Amino acid sequence: MDWLLRLRDAPADPNIAGAFDNWLRASADHRKAWALAVKTWQVMGQVPPAYEHVWGEAHEDARKPHRRARKPWRGVAVITLAAAACVVAFLAYPTILLRLQADYVTAKATTRTITLSDGSTVELGANSALKADLSEGRRRVTLLTGEAFFDVTHDPSRPFMVDAGGMEVSVLGTAFNVRMSSSDMSVELARGAVSVFYDQPGGPSDMRLAPGEMVEVDRASGGMVKSHIAPEDIAAWRGGRLFVNDATIGSVVEQIQRYHPAWISIPDGTLAGHRVTGLYDLRDPDRALRALVQPYGGTVREISPYVRVLSRY
Numbered sequence: 001m002d003w004l005l006r007l008r009d010a011p012a013d014p015n016i017a018g019a020f021d022n023w024l025r026a027s028a029d030h031r032k033a034w035a036l037a038v039k040t041w042q043v044m045g046q047v048p049p050a051y052e053h054v055w056g057e058a059h060e061d062a063r064k065p066h067r068r069a070r071k072p073w074r075g076v077a078v079i080t081l082a083a084a085a086c087v088v089a090f091l092a093y094p095t096i097l098l099r100l101q102a103d104y105v106t107a108k109a110t111t112r113t114i115t116l117s118d119g120s121t122v123e124l125g126a127n128s129a130l131k132a133d134l135s136e137g138r139r140r141v142t143l144l145t146g147e148a149f150f151d152v153t154h155d156p157s158r159p160f161m162v163d164a165g166g167m168e169v170s171v172l173g174t175a176f177n178v179r180m181s182s183s184d185m186s187v188e189l190a191r192g193a194v195s196v197f198y199d200q201p202g203g204p205s206d207m208r209l210a211p212g213e214m215v216e217v218d219r220a221s222g223g224m225v226k227s228h229i230a231p232e233d234i235a236a237w238r239g240g241r242l243f244v245n246d247a248t249i250g251s252v253v254e255q256i257q258r259y260h261p262a263w264i265s266i267p268d269g270t271l272a273g274h275r276v277t278g279l280y281d282l283r284d285p286d287r288a289l290r291a292l293v294q295p296y297g298g299t300v301r302e303i304s305p306y307v308r309v310l311s312r313y
Contacts, residue, residue, distance in 0.1 A: 102129035127258035
C-alpha cells in the first residue's frame with residue numbers, strides 16, 4: 001500500500017518508478033502483496049493506479065501450483081496484510097467521499113487559482129476542496145476542507161456566500177481568506193466588509209469585520225474571537241508562509257500537514273494543547289515543525305521519509 005500511495009502521489013517520478021520495479025522483481029511475495037493492494041484499491045472505487053497491469057500477472061502467478069510446501073507464517077502474513085489494507089481503505093474513505101463532492105481539489109503542497117463564472121477568483125490552498133454553485137439567482141460556494149482566498153466581483157443583486165463547516169461568510173464584493181480545520185475556523189479580511197455567521201448549538205453568533213480584522217471560531221464551544229491582522233499576514237500561505245494567532249500546536253500541525261509529504265503524528269496531548277502565535281515557513285515544513293514545538297521542549301522525530309512524530313522526549 002505504501003508503494004501504491006507513492007506511485008499515486010508522483011506518477012511521473014522516474015526514481016520512484018525505478019525503485020518500485022526493483023522491489024517488485026525482488027520477490028514473488030512482493031508481487032502477491034502488490035496484487036492484494038491493487039485489488040483493495042479497486043474495491044475502494046479508486047481510479048486504476050499506475051502499474052495496474054502487474055496485478056493481472058501476479059494473480060496468474062498466484063494461481064499456478066507450487067511444489068514447495070506452504071510455510072505456516074505465510075498465512076499470518078496474508079492476514080496481517082489484509083488487515084493493513086482494510087485500515088488504509090477505512091482511512092482513505094473520507095478523502096474519496098470528499099473528492100466526489102468537490103468541484104475543485106488540490107493535492108499536498110499544491111495551490112490552484114480558479115476563475116468562477118461571475119468573474120470572482122479563488123486561490124485554493126494546498127490539500128483543499130471547494131464546491132461551487134453559481135446560478136442566475138445565487139452565488140454560493142462551500143469550502144469542504146482546507147483554505148481559500150476569495151476576491152469577489154461586486155454584484156448587489158447576488159450576495160456571495162461561503163459555507164465552511166457551518167460558518168457562513170456573506171459578502172457583496174470584497175477580498176478575504178477562509179480557513180477551516182477539525183478544531184477551528186477563521187476569516188481574514190483584506191478589503192471590503194463581510195458578515196460572519198456561525199450556527200452553534202447554544203445559539204447563533206454573528207460578527208462583522210472591517211479590513212485588517214480577523215475572526216476565529218472554536219468549533220467545540222462556538223466562541224468567536226475578533227482580532228487585528230497585518231495586511232501582509234492575510235492569506236500568508238500564498239507566499240509560502242503560515243501565520244497563526246493564539247492557536248494550539250495541534251491545529252497548526254494540521255495546517256502544516258497540508259504541505260508536508262509525510263504523515264505527522266502528535267500523540268502527546270499536552271504538547272498539542274500548547275498555544276502559539278507566529279509565522280512559519282511552509283516551503284520547509286520540517287523546519288516549521290521544529291520551530292513550532294522547540295519552545296515547549298518538543299522534538300520532531302523522522303521515523304521514515306513518510307512519518308514524523310512530535311513529542312517532548
